Amino acid sequence: MTHTPWQPISPVKPARPVKEPLTRERIVDAAMRLMVEQGYDAVSMRKIAQVLDTGPASLYAHVANKSELDQLLVDRAAEQMKLPETPDPERWQEQLKDAMREMIRVMRANPGVARAAIGNVPLGEQALLMTERILAILKAGRIPDQAAAWAVDLIPLYVTAVAFEETVQNAAAWTPEDVTHFTTQMSEFFKQLPVDRFPFTVALAVPMTSGAEGDERFEFGITVIAAGLASLAEKD
Numbered sequence: 001m002t003h004t005p006w007q008p009i010s011p012v013k014p015a016r017p018v019k020e021p022l023t024r025e026r027i028v029d030a031a032m033r034l035m036v037e038q039g040y041d042a043v044s045m046r047k048i049a050q051v052l053d054t055g056p057a058s059l060y061a062h063v064a065n066k067s068e069l070d071q072l073l074v075d076r077a078a079e080q081m082k083l084p085e086t087p088d089p090e091r092w093q094e095q096l097k098d099a100m101r102e103m104i105r106v107m108r109a110n111p112g113v114a115r116a117a118i119g120n121v122p123l124g125e126q127a128l129l130m131t132e133r134i135l136a137i138l139k140a141g142r143i144p145d146q147a148a149a150w151a152v153d154l155i156p157l158y159v160t161a162v163a164f165e166e167t168v169q170n171a172a173a174w175t176p177e178d179v180t181h182f183t184t185q186m187s188e189f190f191k192q193l194p195v196d197r198f199p200f201t202v203a204l205a206v207p208m209t210s211g212a213e214g215d216e217r218f219e220f221g222i223t224v225i226a227a228g229l230a231s232l233a234e235k236d
Contacts, residue, residue, distance in 0.1 A: 022054060024062040028072045032110065035073065040112035070116040075124025077113040080106045083133040087140035093226040095137045100159055100222045107163035111170060114163035142234040151229055158225065162218055176213060183209040
């Protein structure tokens, strides 16, 4: 009887962990985290690929380019906005102001998204739903069609500009003391202008530099927008 010579058994190699499939959702998740933690300028296809442990080329099968990624980031932020689903003709101005307050809340919670929104027409589903609900509020207030159509461009533009300015200031790590120092310097600069050439600027130097902290200026802006639109409302 022939015996097969003894052979040592090769050690079993540990199985490689199965990678989670790359999806558009995961790409946006990673981009959002990068943007919130490191700022808009830190978001690149290369960095997102590093976070997801893959190559940049693999991302383009799911996201065409940086411009599309910006749209997806804006849409993700819009998903977080809680706008009234039922417009109230008796309260439409307050509903409109609440919608703008909700927009700034979400942009502040996602620093950098304002930069992604600038220059982009929001075409994602969630962003379009936001536009639809604001239009519904405006039409409940009997705002003419053309004014309502332009208002849904003006409103995000104002809120985005405020949020972007705050993002720039936050990136500079301004303290409340820094803000006070800056506004004091600005006020003094205006006061020292030639009165014969800038009489109103000199006279209003203090009011022009007030309200730099808190939401007074933002509330003023949304009040002006709501009141201006109300003046255009169709009468009975």
